[in-house]
Structures are given as structure tokens and as C-alpha cells.
Amino acid sequence: MNIQIANIIENRSVSDQYFELVFDYSNFDSEPQPGMFFTVKIDGAFGPVLRRPFAFSGWNPKQGTASALIEKRGNGTHWLAGLASGDTLDILGPLGKAFSFPQRGVRPLLVAGGIGLGPMLFFANVLLARSNQGLCEAPLLIAGFRTQSLIPKLDFPAGTLFCTDDGSTGFKGTVLDCILSLSDALPKVIYACGPSPMLAALARYASSLALPYEASVEQWMACGIGACMGCAVPMTDGTYQRACADGPVFNGLTVDWEKLV
């Protein structure tokens, strides 16, 4: 983990609301793993006081680049969307805990909701590579979106299932509906990133089947490195964990989703 002024290698729109930011990662001190994130300082002169956190969506050690999939939400992400190759970014990373690898012989189910796609795509690609080496089974990625126009124009692993709320493409319904519709086999382990209501629904599902379940949680952050206790995530045992340092990936069965909002 360190801070670098990184060059933007590429910044391009990949769907209606999403863009892919690729930046020089050659000067960072450690490798990003799926589930980890970084924070970006927004707009030098007049920017807001908090950095913005984004999950890694990929890492290319040969080219020395890393990437994130970003949704245009407020001022910060709109500002980011306006940057181009050649601009620089003040980046702090890699931060947080990654997803753990599935056991051999268990087909991992990866579930992404909306912009939660970034880390799941990264994880899917890493698992694919591992499965090619015989280290694990090939993953199944299920990616849900409100509507077709949000689905980014990117390479997805073969067999990826798409769902849309409005049925404009793929399965019509939520990712959970889609999982329930999988006739062939019940999932054995679930990894997910997406909006909290989706993660909570998956937690209920995983819990009902006693499936291992890891979820990457979003919470407002200040320091991003575990010092300020701002990003607390409520646990079922009544304690709080820090999204930035103890997460963002948690055992989804131990998160108190009700209290997380």
C-alpha cells in the first residue's frame, strides 16, 4: 500500500453510465487482488475532502496497468469521467482484504450487481486462469443490471449469465431469481459485489442453504486505511468491523445487513 501520482493510460466510456479507467500501476508496492480497492483524490484545486474508493477490475502485470469500472454518480465520478490518457491521478492502494480462493472441486458462483461488476470480473478472470492451471473449477459469473444499456462493452468469461430488471436482455429478474432458476446444480460457494439489498438477499439465500458466502460491502470511507472507524460495518455479534481494513470483503453470513441500511 502506498500513494502514487499515476498516469492515466486509458479512460473510456463502456456503457451508458459506466467507464473504464486504466492507469499506470508499475510504481505501486504490492499486487492488487480481486476484492481490493484503491482511493482517488478528486480534483486538486477545489475538490471534496474525501477520496473516492473504487474496486480493482483488473490488473495487467506485463503492461504494468490496473483498472477500475466506474459508474457516474456524483461530482467526483463525473470529474473522473472527464479525464483522459495523459492526465494524472493521486491514488492510494491497494487497500483492503481480497476474496479468498474457492476450494478445488467446487464451482464458484460469482454474482455482480450493477457497478459491482468490476471486482467480480477481475475475480472471474483470475479464477479462469487458475482453473486453466487446474487449481480450481471455472467460475460461473452472473451479472445483473437495471437495463441492457448499462451492460459494459467488455470481454466477459464464456458462459456469463446476464440478468436485467426490465428484461431488455438476458434473464428477466434479479440475480437471485436467476440463481434460483439454475436447474442443473445448486451453487456450492457464493462471491458477490453489488448494492446492499442484493447482498442481503444473497445472504438470506446462502444462509438458508448453509453455503459459504463472501460479500464485498460498500460503506462511506474517510481514511480508507483503518484509522478513523468511519466505515464501520455492523456484524451480527453486535460489533463493528472496518470496511476498509477488515473488509471490504466479509463473510456475508456475519454481516448484520439490517443495520447496514
Add this chain to the structure above:
Amino acid sequence: MNIQIANIIENRSVSDQYFELVFDYSNFDSEPQPGMFFTVKIDGAFGPVLRRPFAFSGWNPKQGTASALIEKRGNGTHWLAGLASGDTLDILGPLGKAFSFPQRGVRPLLVAGGIGLGPMLFFANVLLARSNQGLCEAPLLIAGFRTQSLIPKLDFPAGTLFCTDDGSTGFKGTVLDCILSLSDALPKVIYACGPSPMLAALARYASSLALPYEASVEQWMACGIGACMGCAVPMTDGTYQRACADGPVFNGLTVDWEKLV
């Protein structure tokens, strides 16, 4: 006076610290006159709460453009310097009172200090045009700078005298030294824009010779249109006038320069 979202036609560096901003003026409701100014909103998303005031440095009714010479000082002007043709600006203008025209037969002396050049160049060009029509004498422009590298690469009226504090070009010394060195004839009327100490020195000089003297004064502004009383300029009679609405051009002999800082 009105507010327009104006297209930037050209924005280019003209010296070490100065740039010339040219923008579409075709939609404004009245003509800018030398000494008048406009205010610009800085950086939509995260900008400061106050607009930035700049004097007009030119107006081209045929092309429907107006311009300003701007010095890079703080965040606002640096942000402005980064804009390019095609970007838009939120502009309020024209504001304030202009210089009055000299009587016929009196050669007007125009004095500019640093970035005070903008309005004086505008005025010089307007007076040149009038003198070509026989409406007044051709003006003499004296422009002072700290050093040569600040002098903008622009067209100056023939006969313009340049002074630099460090003697790197032209007359070595202040604009007042330069005036005092003019052997041919004493000035009959002075118009000036520049740093307050320069304007104050000219006031002492003009007063000692009982010369008419108009000075364009800088003062922090909030509303820019005369409503808030923030831009008060202290007068020798103990009252305050508003730089934005009663000025920025004042009878320089009535300004209380001591109290203006």
C-alpha cells in the same frame, strides 16, 4: 447587463503569467466600454462561492467577441487558464462604469501597471479609433511590468512606452519615473489601471499638478452589481463608494488611497 453561458473562442498564453481569453459576446445586451468588467463563475462542480471579476481588454462587434487579459494568480485564474476554445463560461456583464472620454485637443495619457494593461489597451484602441475620426488626440500608453517576460505578445499602439522594474526592457523604473522623464510635455489628463500603490502614486502626482485623473480600482467583490456593499472604496470625504457599481473607474483624486490599503 445580463448573464450568458458564453463559448470560449480562444484562450491562449500571451506571456509568462498572462493569458488572453476571447469569448462569444454576441448574446449580451449591451456594449462593453473601456473600464467596464465582467464576472465569471469558476468551475461548476466544486468552485469557490465568488465569481471572479475581469476588465474587458477588447471588443470586436463584427466578430461578436470580447476579450480579457488575465494573470494567473490563484486557483480560479489557473482553472480559467486551462480552458480552451469550445469550453463554455458563465459570464455576467458588462458591469461598472467606464472611463470618460478626454476633451478634444488634450492628449490622454494612459498608464497601465501589470495586468492593469487589459482595460488600458482597450481604451487606447478605442481612443485611437476616435482620434482617427478626429474626435480626440491620439493617446500615449505607458505600460509598466516587473520584468520583460511578463509583457504580453500583443499589438500595442505605435509609440507605446514600456517600463520594467528590473530594466530588462524599455525604461528602467516605475511608470511614474517614466512619466517624470517625459521631457517633451507634461500630461494633461491621466487614466490608469494597475496595483493600488501605483494608482496612489499617480494620484499624488496628478493632485500636485491638478490634473484630471481617472483610476480603475480593484476591490474584492461579492455580488458585482451594487447590492452587497462588499466592494467599498473609501473616499476622501469619508464616505464609501461601490467599486462594482459606482466604479471601478473613479475620479482618482477623490479616492482615499491610504485607507484602500
Add this chain to the structure above:
Amino acid sequence: MNLTVTIGSLTMKNPVGAASGTFGYGSEYEKLIDVHELGALYTKAVTPEPRGGNPVPRLAETPSGMLNSIGLANPGLSYFISNKLPELQRMGCSVIVNVAGKTQEDYCKVVETLETQTGIHGYEINISCPNVSHGGLAFGTDPGIVEKLTAQLRSIIEQGAAMRKDSCRPLIIKLSPNVTDITEIARAAEAGGAHAVSAINTLVGMVIDVKKRKPVLAMKTGGLSGPAIRPVGVAAVYKIRRAISIPVIGLGGITCTDDALQYLLAGADAIQIGTVLFSNPNAAHEIIQGIWQYMETYKINSVADIKNLLE
């Protein structure tokens, strides 16, 4: 759908007012915007005598805010009546005269005199002024003084109304945030007979120019306004709303519809915009439209119901 707001006997056509000191007496803005669209125009403070105001500089910019030390510069009561009031009367919006003074008598004198005039729809009492007969601490910091001043002004306007055979003009006490417990002052104003309170006035602040090695403002400290103080204002209104039952007018750092809605949800009956007018004179228009849309979205009939939407 109904955008009107009722404060005492006064009905404002919508909840958006221009804050005192940022809008002059309206005439300057007439060239830029439709002043008659405003729910209310709160004038620059009026004092008994003309005041030139403070030495310069009077302004400083701060992160997401600004400091001002205008010093209640105003042409005085007589000039106000003869020159500004006629202008105000043709603005087409409710005119609330902001009143300031150094002593209790000053406030009374201004209100008493204005009670003989027409075309005034209410008074906003700026109690952030230093109280000379009380060691210079602002009037607004002492609940006892606030209640007494309010009661005295209330009785003056009751008399005025009786004389004019008219309903009593609303008395709005403008609260200072520079106190330990703003609800205590709000309660004092209510107890004294205020028809409403407005909150917040500016926070005390200072900027030092490190190159010149002196405060930027000639008066050293000034009043902090703008988005920087919005969270302080929203918190104040939220607490005041739960402490008193007269209407609350919220202000401080409002720049757009969402900011205005924060105040309305927090419990404000109306709002004012100040500093934003300097960068966006059109803000009132935009916010009025925006509130209308919000009410449509949530199917609310009256602005007063927005506060009930807060969970």
C-alpha cells in the same frame, strides 16, 4: 398544489426568500432576474441613522464560503423610507425589513417608525448585532434580552396594527448560531411573542493573509456564510423545529433545490438564499421550480407538509 407559506398574518407566495444583506433593496437585481417571483425579499439591515459601514477590505473568500464585515452599511431610516421603500413597494413580493441597532431603543425606533408606513409585510430582527449597553456581546446570545426585546417589538407592532386598523405584521427573530444552545434563544423569541424565527445568521470567522501577516478583513473577524455553514444551519433548524411551535425560516448555505429541501425536511416552513445569489442570481427561480417538482413527485399539496416526509 400550493407553494404558499403563512407566517402570522402574512402569506408569502412561495417559501423562497432572498436573505438580508445579499440582495440590497432589490433594485440592483431587477435587471437580472424577476424579483417578483420571490416569496419574500429581506432587505439589507435598516438602522436609525445612516451607516457608512466598516473599513475595507470587507470580504474574504474561504473554502465553500466567504466572510463579510459590511458593518450594516445602510442609508438610515429616513432615507430608507423616502427612497428605498417606494422602490420595494413595486417589487411584487413580500417585503420583510431587516432591522438592526446598537441598543434596544434603536430597534424600537426603526420598527415604530416603519409601522407608520405602508408596503412593509414584516420585520426580521437581526439580533446578531453587538449590544453596546451589554458589553458588546450580541443581543442574540442572551435569552433574557431576546425575550424582552421581542416582547417590546411585539407590543409596538400590535399598537401599529391597531392604529392602521390592519393585521399585525409578522415579527421574525433572526437567530445567531454563535451560541451554546440556539433552541434556548428560539424559545425566548417564542416566549416574547415572535411570529417566527429565522436561522441561521453567519458564524464568526477570520482569515489571515500569511504574506501580509494580517487579517484579510479590516475588522479582523467577519461573518461566515455559504455552503460551508449549511450543515450547521440544517442542524440548527432541525433542533429549533423540535423546540418551538412557531414557524422557522431556514437559511445558511443553500445553493440549489436539494439544499433547500434539506432545510424544509429538517422542519423549516420557508427558506432564504444569500451567498448563492452572488454566483447564481437565478437560484431563487431554480429552487422554486425544484420544490414544485419535489412536491409533485411526492404528491404533497402544501410546502408545510414537506417536513412531515422526514422519517
Add this chain to the structure above:
Amino acid sequence: MNLTVTIGSLTMKNPVGAASGTFGYGSEYEKLIDVHELGALYTKAVTPEPRGGNPVPRLAETPSGMLNSIGLANPGLSYFISNKLPELQRMGCSVIVNVAGKTQEDYCKVVETLETQTGIHGYEINISCPNVSHGGLAFGTDPGIVEKLTAQLRSIIEQGAAMRKDSCRPLIIKLSPNVTDITEIARAAEAGGAHAVSAINTLVGMVIDVKKRKPVLAMKTGGLSGPAIRPVGVAAVYKIRRAISIPVIGLGGITCTDDALQYLLAGADAIQIGTVLFSNPNAAHEIIQGIWQYMETYKINSVADIKNLLE
């Protein structure tokens, strides 16, 4: 040239400290910056018992600032002593323990216990906590309570020093800006025997999510920090400096050298940085360098002389 700062018996190597609550107990930042460069590290508040902190969300962003309602989350006194103190002792900078509590006894218990420990260089008493035995208003709003609390803590540390046969650790009272007259509270701290005061803690603020129609923070209000409050902090320090003669430690919205210099010129003997660390962890280093350069430019030998440069 001398960057050291003296507070009571303590000499800090430079005037730049990391503010309580923004720097944890230092270990997280060790990976990013040279923590030993700091003049002082003010720990996250320590309370007698462990505290999980407030419900979530605990953070909200505001214009040039942020709200937090962490709620004094901390592992409690015993865990602090066994696990955090050893870490702190190897940081290589002065360690000031920030102390909080719900009752006067809480504060006394923490300080009393820590007096038996080594590796602590001073105490900063967070009197912005709600005082349960006093209706929930913060300790720091009542000069009488502040003087009494300060005096009691002073006597505890005097005894501790005697027992340790060591000089007395400095007692720093951290003032809340949410009061009518902060100089009154500063005078009470001085009268009670404080070695220094620090100012300011956060302002009370609130943000409402107009789409969700509820306050963003689970606790509704939170503490406003960051550049937005800097003018309030500078004004407070300027006034406090002229009201008391013990050292003043300035904080609130400092992001860079110029901001720090504003506080030092206003009269602060040292400064702290908080919120800026979230966006720029390297800020302390930059500010220490910057103050050094300023002193060179103005040919000043001691940080303490910067305040004399103010005209």
C-alpha cells in the same frame, strides 16, 4: 532555527500534530508516512470501557468538510494499555492521549490509570462529550464544570508525577466551538490549571438525504470538520490567545502550510491536522517543511515568534 514547541514540561520536536480520531493510534499510517516526523500524535479518544461506537452510517461529506459521528469508538482503557500503548511508544513522536467520558469520574479514571504507565507525554481532554450527569449538554459548554474537571485532573497528574518522580505531564483541554464565548471556557481551563488548550473541536452539523428523506448519519447530527470550519477555528484561536496566557494549540481545517501559518499567526503555539490526512496523508511532512521555509524567509528563530509577526 528551532522548530520545537514547549507545552508545560513537554518539548515537541515541531508544532505539527495529528489530530485525535483521524490518526487512530498511529500504526495504520506507519505504512504510508514517517510517523516519527510528527511533533505529536493525539490518539483516538480513550474511555474507561471499550466502545463499539455509533450506528452506521457515521460519515457524510459536506462542502469543503465532512461530518462524523464515530461515537468515541475505542477498545477501552485496558486494551489501550496492553495493546496500543506499546505500539505508540515506538512511534518516535510525543504521544498525547485524548481522553473522553460520560462523567467526571470517567475522565479521572482514565488519567489516573494512565499515570501509572510510561510512554505517555501528555493528555488532551475532549470536553465536547455529552455530560450525562448534566442533562447531556457537553462538559465544554459550562465554565464552572470545565474549571472543576480541569482542577481535578491537574491534581491527579501532579500526584502521578510525584509518584513517578517525574515532571508533570501537560494537561491540554480541547475546547468545543459550540459555545457562546469560547474565551470564557478557555479562561476556565486556565484557572483550573490546564497547561494548554487546543481549539477547535468539531461544529455540530447535519446533512439530510432528500431522496431517502432522512438524515445521512444514523445519529442524525455529527461533528463538522475540514476546511469549511477553518475560519471559525482561526477566529477562535485569535480570541483565545488574547484571553489567556497558557499555550494554545490550533486546529480545524488545516490542509497546507499557509493554513497552519494562519493559526500560528493568530497566536497558536502548535497546530494539529485532522481531516486533511484523509486526502493527503503526507500533509504533516509538507507543513513541517513549509513552516521551516517561512521561518527562514522571515528570519525567525523560533516557532513561538511567528505569532509576533502578526501586524
